[in-house]
Amino acid sequence: MPETPHSLLERLRTGPDEKSWQKLVALYQPWLNGYLRLQNLPAGDVDDLVQDTLTILVKELPHFRHDLRRGAFRRWLRTITWNRLRVYWRTRRPASAADDARVATLLAQLEDPQSDLSRHWEREHNLHVVRRLLELLESDFEPRTWQAFHKVTLGGKSTAEAAQELGMSPVAVRIAKSRVLTRFRQEIAGLLD
Numbered sequence: 001m002p003e004t005p006h007s008l009l010e011r012l013r014t015g016p017d018e019k020s021w022q023k024l025v026a027l028y029q030p031w032l033n034g035y036l037r038l039q040n041l042p043a044g045d046v047d048d049l050v051q052d053t054l055t056i057l058v059k060e061l062p063h064f065r066h067d068l069r070r071g072a073f074r075r076w077l078r079t080i081t082w083n084r085l086r087v088y089w090r091t092r093r094p095a096s097a098a099d100d101a102r103v104a105t106l107l108a109q110l111e112d113p114q115s116d117l118s119r120h121w122e123r124e125h126n127l128h129v130v131r132r133l134l135e136l137l138e139s140d141f142e143p144r145t146w147q148a149f150h151k152v153t154l155g156g157k158s159t160a161e162a163a164q165e166l167g168m169s170p171v172a173v174r175i176a177k178s179r180v181l182t183r184f185r186q187e188i189a190g191l192l193d
Contacts, residue, residue: 007189009073012061025054026136031128032081035121039106045088052084053077066190073190074125078118082110129191133184141180144168148176 008027011020032053036046057080066072089103109115134154138146144166151162152173159177163170 007191008187009066009190013064014062016062021058023136024057027129027132028057028077029054030132031125034128035081035124036085039085041088049081049084049088053081056080056084071122071192074122074192078121078125086110126192129188133188133191137180137184137187140183141176145176145179148173149180152177153181 008020008023011017012024029050032050033046036049037043041049057077060080064073064076086107089107106117109117112118141149148162148166148168151157151165152159155162157165159170159173162168163173166173168176
């Protein structure tokens with residue numbers, strides 16, 4: 001009987017392998033870079049914070065337990081990232097009273113799950129993870145399989161239109177779409193929900 005494929009998160013938590021770690025880094029490094037750059041930090045400091053965050057993630061992920069609440073991993077990653085930001089801001093001497101006030105405001109927003117900063121993290125995280133995971137998965141499929149999935153699911157084409165454009169049967173288009181969506185759901189399990 002074939003083994004049920006595990007999500008990326010579960011593979012990393014229970015039986016990590018190099019390919020899965022590379023996928024996680026490829027998925028999250030751009031997100032963390034972009035998010036931390038929005039905090040107006042020097043580029044070198046952003047790179048250091050991303051590395052610190054990923055190092056802690058690698059070290060602590062085997063101990064992560066999904067609490068079955070929606071967004072548990074996303075909140076956990078946010079906590080790690082924001083703790084690194086707190087340490088960063090607290091160890092830097094503010095250049096002025098205005099900088100000190102800005103840092104105090106940001107720290108307060110980090111504590112409030114309903115703040116604009118928290119809501120921005122939630123929204124942008126989900127968009128990034130979906131888009132980036134799709135980019136990473138594309139190379140795992142034959143070009144026509146991916147094109148069929150893309151035309152129907154992301155391009156808004158009907159199965160018949162996609163089949164005609166690709167010279168495939170409608171059944172083959174539905175199978176292609178199903179294969180990609182099944183794999184996507186397996187990989188993303190736990191990262192968003």
